[in-house]
Amino acid sequence: MLLTTSVGSLPKPDYLVKARSQARKGGVDPAELKRLEEQSTRDWVARQEELGLDILVDGEQYRGDMVAYFAEQLDGFKPSRLVRSYGNRYYRKPIIVSKIRRRQPITVDWWRFAQALTTRPVKGMLTGPYTIMDWSFNEYYPSRRATALAVAEIIHGEARDLERAGAQYIQIDEPAISTRLDEIELAIEALGVVTKGLRAKTITHICYGNFQALSPKLNALPVDQIDLEFANRKFELLEAFKHLRLRKEVGLGVVDVHSHRIESREEVVANLKKALKVFKPEQIYVDPDCGLKTRTPEEALGKLRAVVEATRAVREELLN
Amino acid sequence: MITTVVGSFPKVAEAGFGTTIISAISRWQRKELPDAGLERVFQDITKAVMAEYEKAGLDLLADAQIRWEDLVTPLAKQLDGFEINGLERWCDNNVYYRRPILRKAPARRGPILAEEYRAAKACTSKPMKAVLPGPYTFVQMCEDRYYKNPARFMRKIAELLRDEAAALVEAGAPLVQFDEPALGFGKPPLKGVLEALAIATKGLKVPTALYLYFGHLNGLLSPLQKAPVDLIGVDVVSDPKAMGAVTKTRWTKQLALGCVDARNTKLESVTELHALFDVVTKRVPSDRLSVNPSCGLEFLPYEQAVQKVNRLVEAVQTYKRG
Numbered sequence: 001m002l003l004t005t006s007v008g009s010l011p012k013p014d015y016l017v018k019a020r021s022q023a024r025k026g027g028v029d030p031a032e033l034k035r036l037e038e039q040s041t042r043d044w045v046a047r048q049e050e051l052g053l054d055i056l057v058d059g060e061q062y063r064g065d066m067v068a069y070f071a072e073q074l075d076g077f078k079p080s081r082l083v084r085s086y087g088n089r090y091y092r093k094p095i096i097v098s099k100i101r102r103r104q105p106i107t108v109d110w111w112r113f114a115q116a117l118t119t120r121p122v123k124g125m126l127t128g129p130y131t132i133m134d135w136s137f138n139e140y141y142p143s144r145r146a147t148a149l150a151v152a153e154i155i156h157g158e159a160r161d162l163e164r165a166g167a168q169y170i171q172i173d174e175p176a177i178s179t180r181l182d183e184i185e186l187a188i189e190a191l192g193v194v195t196k197g198l199r200a201k202t203i204t205h206i207c208y209g210n211f212q213a214l215s216p217k218l219n220a221l222p223v224d225q226i227d228l229e230f231a232n233r234k235f236e237l238l239e240a241f242k243h244l245r246l247r248k249e250v251g252l253g254v255v256d257v258h259s260h261r262i263e264s265r266e267e268v269v270a271n272l273k274k275a276l277k278v279f280k281p282e283q284i285y286v287d288p289d290c291g292l293k294t295r296t297p298e299e300a301l302g303k304l305r306a307v308v309e310a311t312r313a314v315r316e317e318l319l320n
Numbered sequence: 321m322i323t324t325v326v327g328s329f330p331k332v333a334e335a336g337f338g339t340t341i342i343s344a345i346s347r348w349q350r351k352e353l354p355d356a357g358l359e360r361v362f363q364d365i366t367k368a369v370m371a372e373y374e375k376a377g378l379d380l381l382a383d384a385q386i387r388w389e390d391l392v393t394p395l396a397k398q399l400d401g402f403e404i405n406g407l408e409r410w411c412d413n414n415v416y417y418r419r420p421i422l423r424k425a426p427a428r429r430g431p432i433l434a435e436e437y438r439a440a441k442a443c444t445s446k447p448m449k450a451v452l453p454g455p456y457t458f459v460q461m462c463e464d465r466y467y468k469n470p471a472r473f474m475r476k477i478a479e480l481l482r483d484e485a486a487a488l489v490e491a492g493a494p495l496v497q498f499d500e501p502a503l504g505f506g507k508p509p510l511k512g513v514l515e516a517l518a519i520a521t522k523g524l525k526v527p528t529a530l531y532l533y534f535g536h537l538n539g540l541l542s543p544l545q546k547a548p549v550d551l552i553g554v555d556v557v558s559d560p561k562a563m564g565a566v567t568k569t570r571w572t573k574q575l576a577l578g579c580v581d582a583r584n585t586k587l588e589s590v591t592e593l594h595a596l597f598d599v600v601t602k603r604v605p606s607d608r609l610s611v612n613p614s615c616g617l618e619f620l621p622y623e624q625a626v627q628k629v630n631r632l633v634e635a636v637q638t639y640k641r642g
Contacts, residue, residue: 080585081334081621086407086416087389088345090332093621095585135414139586180412 001281001318002272003054004311005251007205007227008125008171009066009291010044010059011300020064037062038113045117047301052308055169055285056122058114060293066127066173067135068092074154076100080137095137096147102154105161112165121169124162128174128204129155129194130187135176145186152193163200171203172223178206178214192222203227203251207290215240219247227251229289232258235271241278250279253289254310255303260295262302268310281318286311321597321606322379323636326531326553326578327391327451327499328616329369329384330625337368341386362386363439370443372626377633380495381448383440385616389417391453391499392461396420399480400427401466408461411501411534413583413619420462422473428480431487438491450493452481454500454530455516456508471512478519489526496521497529498549501615504535504558510543518548529553533578533615537562541569550574556596557581557614563596567603574608575600580632582613585624593635611636 012020019036022028044059063069071077071094078097082090107124115122129152133144141147159170172194177187195202205227206214218226226246230237230253241250252275255263275284286307292300332339344361347353369384388394390410396402401424407416433450441448453461455478459470467473485496498520503513521528530544531553544552553576556562566575579596580588600609611632617625 081623082332082339083621084331084618085414086410087418088342088349090342137585139584176414179409179414 002311002315003285004308005055005285005287006057007287007291008057008060009293011293011295011297012061013040013297016040041114042117045114049118051304056118056120058110065091067132068094070127073106074100074102093137096140098140100150100154102157106158108161108165111162111167123169123171124167126155126158126172128172129190131174131176134179148186148190152190156194159194159198163198167200170200173205175207181213184217188220195222215244225249225251229253231256231289235274238274238278249283251285251287254286255288255306257288257290257292260299263306265306265309268306269313272310272314321636322610323633324380324610324612325382326612326616327382327385328618330618330622331386333622336622337365366440367443374444376629381444381446382451387436392458393418395432398432401425422462422464422466424466426476428483432484434487434491437488441492447494449495449497450488451497452485454498455481455520456513457500457502460502474516478516481520482522485524489524495527495529496524497531499531501534503532503540514547521548534558537565541565545572551576553578555614571604575604576610576612578612578614580613580628582615582617583619587627587631590635590638594639597639
């Protein structure tokens with residue numbers, strides 16, 4: 001009970017950030033870049049083991065944007081120029097220009113690489129079809145539904161390949177799911193296509209949400225576990241679950257990924273205990289709110305340590 | 321039948337005026353670039369966009385909002401009473417803005433946008449309208465911890481917007497446009513919205529426009545024919561039922577048809593735009609009709625934004641020639 005994990009991305013070390021930026025300008029050989037990505041993946045798997053996390057991630061050292069990464073590996077997308085997401089932040093929003101096809105497995109080799117480094121389970125990490133559809137331009141499919149369902153088939157194939165390779169946990173992130181409430185049924189339908197027939201434990205991570213409007217649909221999401229941000233809303237979200245019985249496991253985000261401050265063990269213990277008044281211990285997985293890639297490596301380690309140490313303390317109390 | 325834009329335009333153009341704004345803003349934030357240096361970058365981009373609009377042959381311009389992060393914070397930051405808070409989603413887009421919180425009675429110290437309006441206007445000989453958030457959208461995008469009463473908050477904001485609009489008219493704006501994307505979501509209090517618009521437009525000596533985009537029209541087009549504005553802009557792309565609503569409405573206002581999708585890269589054909597014009601001109605005579613993209617163009621990359629403007633103008637010019 002109270003297994004610890006993280007949401008997916010981990011910070012890239014300086015040498016890798018530099019190499020990736022040089023590689024975009026053609027200044028670094030792809031084989032050399034791959035070697036550096038493997039090195040930092042190895043380091044992160046080792047760090048996660050040392051910290052004592054129960055379910056590991058590969059840290060996504062080889063990924064940039066969570067949608068563009070998949071779009072770049074699939075036929076049917078063309079890379080786009082910059083568009084602004086907020087303030088002074090820009091991203092490349094992919095454009096769907098023809099039928100989407102997967103030439104070969106996208107994430108399986110990296111999953112195998114990470115899993116070979118540890119005896120603990122490594123999660124397979126995918127971006128969900130609704131999010132890929134919503135965060136891309138579409139010039140090919142006749143509707144948003146047709147786009148989401150076409151992407152869903154592709155992501156389902158990838159999930160099957162991860163499962164065949166041995167992944168016990170497959171996470172399908174859907175941060176866009178709460179964007180348009182009139183499309184929530186479509187998001188659920190598309191996610192259902194992805195998880196259909198999978199035996200692995202399935203998880204979806206949702207963030208930035210209009211949570212109140214989404215909450216009545218949580219039990220309808222076709223996954224075993226829903227991972228949510230609790231820390232950055234000061235655990236106010238727990239209130240909602242006093243009235244709504246979640247019939248799934250919950251990924252409990254207990255440290256805020258948007259702040260530099262490292263939460264103390266005591267603080268996380270106190271919040272975990274609050275959560276235990278609402279959820280059953282065997283229902284809870286403990287993790288940070290979201291991917292940690294925007295933190296420094298030191299901050300990420302500090303936050304993960306708080307997750308693990310607090311969870312251990314609470315587990316011991318529960319067992320004694 | 322005139323061509324115009326709704327407001328925003330991409331601030332970066334890898335294949336055009338460049339991406340200098342990104343590093344300029346970071347340097348300015350770190351205090352390594354003085355205000356005047358950042359202003360020069362803003363002005364250079366504005367000039368480049370106005371040149372693009374002139375080249376395309378647009379009739380009525382807007383200033384491209386290069387200095388703006390979104391529709392509401394440029395004003396909220398300069399008004400007394402507001403504090404700018406954490407990121408929130410901008411309507412139904414994968415775009416975020418910092419939500420203003422009202423802590424004290426809002427007050428306006430003086431003109432906020434008139435100077436940037438004049439600077440943009442100086443780049444072109446074409447007429448340039450002024451664009452402001454509408455009172456309802458302004459209030460919806462903020463968190464009110466002062467009045468704790470949306471109706472009072474909206475009336476007060478409407479007064480401040482009116483003063484700002486008057487300053488823009490003084491600066492030379494031939495038309496003041498109020499954007500109300502928030503009307504596309506939820507159930508807007510129609511009576512209060514109309515009252516606030518009456519306050520915001522009171523005594524303005526130029527024509528006024530109300531622009532609706534995103535979400536759904538929610539049956540608002542007919543009641544809005546009573547709104548104290550001269551023109552209503554309708555996004556007929558986002559809501560599949562919008563064209564039906566446009567043709568069912570008895571138009572007493574001028575119509576601005578938002579018919580080129582400013583949120584998707586797929587380029588409309590001249591033929592399909594002509595078909596839309598055929599339908600609409602049966603309800604609204606072409607001398608009471610403007611056409612523009614469905615919303616601000618900043619949701620697109622630069623190349624596609626330019627293509628959309630060019631296509632819009634091409635469609636209207638060929639339509640006029642018959």
